[in-house]
Amino acid sequence: MYNVSRCSHGSAHRAPCSLLAEKAKYLDQLRAHGYFIVERLADDALLEQVERELEPWFAATPRCRGDFYGWNTTRFGALLLKSRASHELVLNELILAIMDEVLGPHCDWYQLNLSQGIRIHPGERQQVPHRDEEMWPCAKGRAEYLVNVMWALSDYTAENGATRLWPRSQFASLSRDVTNEHAAIAEMPRGSALVYLGSVTHCGGANLSNAPRTGLILSYSLGWLKQYENAFLTYPPQVASEFSKPIRDLLGYRIHRPNLGGYEGQDPAVLFETDSHTLAAIDAIPPAVALELQAHYQNRAAGLEGGVG
Ligand SMILES: O=C(O)CCC(=O)C(=O)O
Ligand SMILES: [Fe+2]
Structure with missing residues (x-):
C-alpha cells in the first residue's frame, strides 16, 4: 500500500x-x-x-x-x-x-x-x-x-x-x-x-x-x-423544489455563464420563483466578458461620432 x-x-x-x-x-x-x-x-x-x-x-x-x-x-x-x-x-x-x-x-x-x-x-x-x-x-x-x-x-x-x-x-x-x-x-x-x-x-x-x-x-x-x-429526470423541478439551494445548484438548476443550461433565456432557478412561460431572456455574462461587450459598443459609438461607419 x-x-x-x-x-x-x-x-x-x-x-x-x-x-x-x-x-x-x-x-x-x-x-x-x-x-x-x-x-x-x-x-x-x-x-x-x-x-x-x-x-x-x-x-x-x-x-x-x-x-x-x-x-x-x-x-x-x-x-x-x-x-x-x-x-x-x-x-x-x-x-x-x-x-x-x-x-x-x-x-x-x-x-x-x-x-x-x-x-x-x-x-x-x-x-x-x-x-x-x-x-x-x-x-x-x-x-x-x-x-x-x-x-x-x-x-x-x-x-x-x-x-x-x-x-x-x-x-x-x-x-x-x-x-x-x-x-x-x-x-x-x-x-x-x-x-x-x-x-x-x-x-x-x-x-x-x-x-x-x-x-x-x-x-x-x-x-x-x-x-x-440525468439530474433533471432524476430530480425534476417538483422534487428539486424540496431541496436546498446549494443542492439544486449542484444538480444544475443554475445557469452556467454565459448561456449553458438556461431556461427561457434565464437562470433555471427562476423555475422555483414563477411558473411563467413568457420570460425575458437576460444576459448571464461573466464580468470580464461584460466589460468586453461594453467596450465594443463604446468604441463603436466613438467611431461613429468620428465619422467612421
Ligand atoms: O466500487 C468501487 O470500488 C469502484 C467502482 C468504480 O470505480 C466504478 O463503478 O466506476
Ligand atoms: Fe470508476
Missing part, C-alpha cells in the same frame, strides 16, 4: 484536526498520487441515517448485469431522493473545498455528476481497470473533468473488495493491463472518504470475503459537461 498519510475524524478517541487547514495537504496528495483518504469523515449518526434510508433500496434493487457494472454487484442512483441524509455528504465542507480548487478554475461552477450506491457481494470478481473520465469522448489532459468521492458504508479491506487505484497513473496513458502488484488498496474504516481523480486508473476489488462491501459514490464534474446521471 502506498504511503498516503491519513487523518482520522469523528473518532471518539481523537480530537478532530481542522479539516480545512488540512486542505493543502490533501490537494498535494490528490495531485501527486491521484487520490487521498480521509478516515472517518462522516460521523456515526449520519452514517446510520444514510444506511436506514438506503438499506431497503439495496435489498430491493436487482443485481447489475454487465462486464463493467458487474454481475454480483448492486448499484442504484438517485441517492438524494432516496436518502435525505446523503445531502450532508454531498455538501461536505472539505470535499467542496477540494472541488473548488481542482474543478473550480475550469468552469463557472461544478456539478454533481453522479450519486450511486454500490454493494459488491461476496464472489464478485475484480472490476476492469478504468478511468471515470473515459465517459466523455474528447481530448483529455488539459484539466481534470471529474473528481470522485467514495464514501465507505462498511469497512473496506483488501479481502472484501476495497477500491484499487494505480497511483500516479493520471500521468500515463490508460492501460487495462495494470497489475495488482502496483495497485494501492483503499483500505479504510466505515465512514471514510476516498477522493480520487477522474484521470486515475482504478477499479472495484474482488470480494473474497463472506460479507458485502458497501459504499456510495458521489462524483463532481465540470459544470459544462453532460452529467452521468
Whole structure:
C-alpha cells in the first residue's frame, strides 16, 4: 500500500484536526498520487441515517448485469431522493473545498455528476481497470473533468473488495493491463472518504470475503459537461423544489455563464420563483466578458461620432 498519510475524524478517541487547514495537504496528495483518504469523515449518526434510508433500496434493487457494472454487484442512483441524509455528504465542507480548487478554475461552477450506491457481494470478481473520465469522448489532459468521492458504508479491506487505484497513473496513458502488484488498496474504516481523480486508473476489488462491501459514490464534474446521471429526470423541478439551494445548484438548476443550461433565456432557478412561460431572456455574462461587450459598443459609438461607419 502506498504511503498516503491519513487523518482520522469523528473518532471518539481523537480530537478532530481542522479539516480545512488540512486542505493543502490533501490537494498535494490528490495531485501527486491521484487520490487521498480521509478516515472517518462522516460521523456515526449520519452514517446510520444514510444506511436506514438506503438499506431497503439495496435489498430491493436487482443485481447489475454487465462486464463493467458487474454481475454480483448492486448499484442504484438517485441517492438524494432516496436518502435525505446523503445531502450532508454531498455538501461536505472539505470535499467542496477540494472541488473548488481542482474543478473550480475550469468552469463557472461544478456539478454533481453522479450519486450511486454500490454493494459488491461476496464472489464478485475484480472490476476492469478504468478511468471515470473515459465517459466523455474528447481530448483529455488539459484539466481534470471529474473528481470522485467514495464514501465507505462498511469497512473496506483488501479481502472484501476495497477500491484499487494505480497511483500516479493520471500521468500515463490508460492501460487495462495494470497489475495488482502496483495497485494501492483503499483500505479504510466505515465512514471514510476516498477522493480520487477522474484521470486515475482504478477499479472495484474482488470480494473474497463472506460479507458485502458497501459504499456510495458521489462524483463532481465540470459544470459544462453532460452529467452521468440525468439530474433533471432524476430530480425534476417538483422534487428539486424540496431541496436546498446549494443542492439544486449542484444538480444544475443554475445557469452556467454565459448561456449553458438556461431556461427561457434565464437562470433555471427562476423555475422555483414563477411558473411563467413568457420570460425575458437576460444576459448571464461573466464580468470580464461584460466589460468586453461594453467596450465594443463604446468604441463603436466613438467611431461613429468620428465619422467612421
Ligand atoms: O466500487 C468501487 O470500488 C469502484 C467502482 C468504480 O470505480 C466504478 O463503478 O466506476
Ligand atoms: Fe470508476
